[in-house]
Amino acid sequence: MGAGVVTGDFDGDGATDLVVAAPSDWYFSYQRPGLAYLFRGPLSPGELRAEDAAVIWRGSEGGEQLGWSMAACDLDGDGDDELVVGAPGTAMGEELRGRVYVVDPL
Incomplete structure (x- = not known):
């Protein structure tokens, strides 16, 4: 967790939200599907x-x-930010072509 970070106002409340990526994380039996976590602002210093x-x-x-x-x-x-997320390991048939997701999170 923390390989990438991006900030924006994703929920339109005027506070800065934070998205943290973990592209090498595992999820159940999937190897490295990647995960991204959204934390709503306002945020305070800390873990x-x-x-x-x-x-x-x-x-x-x-x-x-x-x-x-x-x-x-x-x-x-x-007026709300969208999140643009890259996934370079997405397969299309036998080739790795990657994919870009545009997400309107909230």
């Missing part, structure tokens, strides 16, 4: 634990490495 996340996204397949790259921006003009 963040995965179990305290408001939302957790999991990669859809082993090796996907969800969260390898992330960005935040208001793509649809609604």
Whole structure:
């Protein structure tokens, strides 16, 4: 956890939220599907634990490495940031082509 971090106002409350990626994390029998954790702001200095996340996204397949790259921006003009998440290990048939997810988290 912590391979990548991005901030933005994902829920429109005016407070800065934090998304933390763990692209090499395992989930049950999946190897390295990747996970991303959203922590709602305002946040205080201190330790963040995965179990305290408001939302957790999991990669859809082993090796996907969800969260390898992330960005935040208001793509649809609604005033709330969307989360853009890269997953370079997503397979398309026999080839690794990767995938980009655009998420309107909350």
